[in-house]
Amino acid sequence: MKRVYLDYSATTPTKKEVLDAMLPYFSEVFGNPSSIHGFGREAKKVVNESRATIAGFMNADEKELYFTAGGTESDNWAVKGAAKALKNKGNHIITSKIEHHGILHTCESLEKEGFEVTYLDVDGDGLISLEALEAAIKPETVLISIMFVNNEIGTLQPIKEIGAIAKAHGVLFHTDAVQAFGNFKIDVKDMNIDLMSISSHKIYGPKGIGALYIRKGVRLVNFVDGGAQERKKRAGTENVPSIVGFAKAAEIAYRDFDAHVEKLVALRERLRKGVMETIDYCKYNGHPDQRHPGNAHFAFEFIEGEALLLSLDLVGIAGSSGSACTSGSLDPSHVLMAIGLKHEIAHGSLRLSVGDFTTEEDIDYTIKELKTIVERLRMMSPLYDKVTGGK
């Protein structure tokens, strides 16, 4: 059976070039970077080279980048670490309603400890309002955390403008750039970013490795206590092969940046047009052009997302949905609710994210299969009867 992977926003395959770069660091160069002997020194050297490589792609100094176990740890560290380090200055945090759970649940956890959190609304395209952001800043505000690119609907926030507002008010600015790094040009200095979370497995690197950019001079309370690794800020023996893989993935992402973005946008647009032209009662979500190059997000009326995903899977197509039935919770995804989708429409949501290994044939196959599946599920739906009169 043909298999089509359209879930690159969930994770990406590790590229061969990345894997090849990692392999020598399992059994050949295996030393502990903290050891003073030659085995340790050669491992330490490659960790720092990797750090410099990644830092360079965001215009950061290598001493400002700290490796973590992934985007979620980076989010936890940035928000909890900043809030706790600044608790004598204030207890107020501003974020948005469409953040990843790595931020939202971290904020909820801080609320239980007495912090106050403002969750900014977004408009129908998923954009926050800069005016609302500025109005929400109080003397007690210590941190603004707004994601760079949304993982569900792909919307790109005005990061530079947010950074400027944060700077003007002397408030720290963190951004979860897990979906953005490798897909957008990022300059932490120009954008006034103080803290930024990134992840390897979204950019064709291995899972379980990420990083937090911490602007020089910003103090965070440590999140993982232990040894003196990562300049005494993040304990635990470095995951050397994955760090090497992350750096190689970043290097490829920015080496081939223009071709990558151009290819993804072309495939995504082919998919968007094909679906919108062949299937009725379908809504395209997220910002029309300020969005992740590979993200397409649809909502099909009268049908439910999990049934859609199961049906797609049966013909080899992998996607994802924000329907309640795929999350096991009562409500559809918080992102779809925040952009104002009605429950019945949000339940029929489908995210298809294209990537470097997607082909035009994959897209055409998906459009064709999707049309058949949507029609089949609608024929079973009592809601569709109300439109067709039961015919």
Add this chain to the structure above:
Amino acid sequence: MYTDQVMDHFTNPRNVGVIEDADGVGEVGNVKCGDIMRIYLKIEDDVITDIKFKTFGCGSAIASSSIATVMIKGKTVDEALALTNKDFVGALGGLPSVKLHCSVLAEEAFKVAVYDYCQKSGKSYAGLEGFDPANADDDHHDHGDEDEE
């Protein structure tokens, strides 16, 4: 995630459709929760001679509707009313715990349809005693774990 029986009834659902001159129709669920089931019945001499369904919902909601119609069809109303959601779940070889409410919806959609038949025909069945369709839309969802990326 799902058993072969669930996948079979999801991909090849039995008794999908509408009965234009149905003797009883029952609908439960709501769009907010993401599942609605409607069941149509044809009843002759207290025997369910035909049954059709339409469902808006996930794979297990569709499979639960399908298996329920298969098990109900041809039975007397009393026999069919004795079936519970557990019987449907058993016939499907099990459902994930967060999906058990789908089988409850199937049981209730059928009961609401029989209730509708009773209203129209003036009949009554012991198995339906105390049944109030107003309570049939109650939420049967369980909170489960969220999948993440």
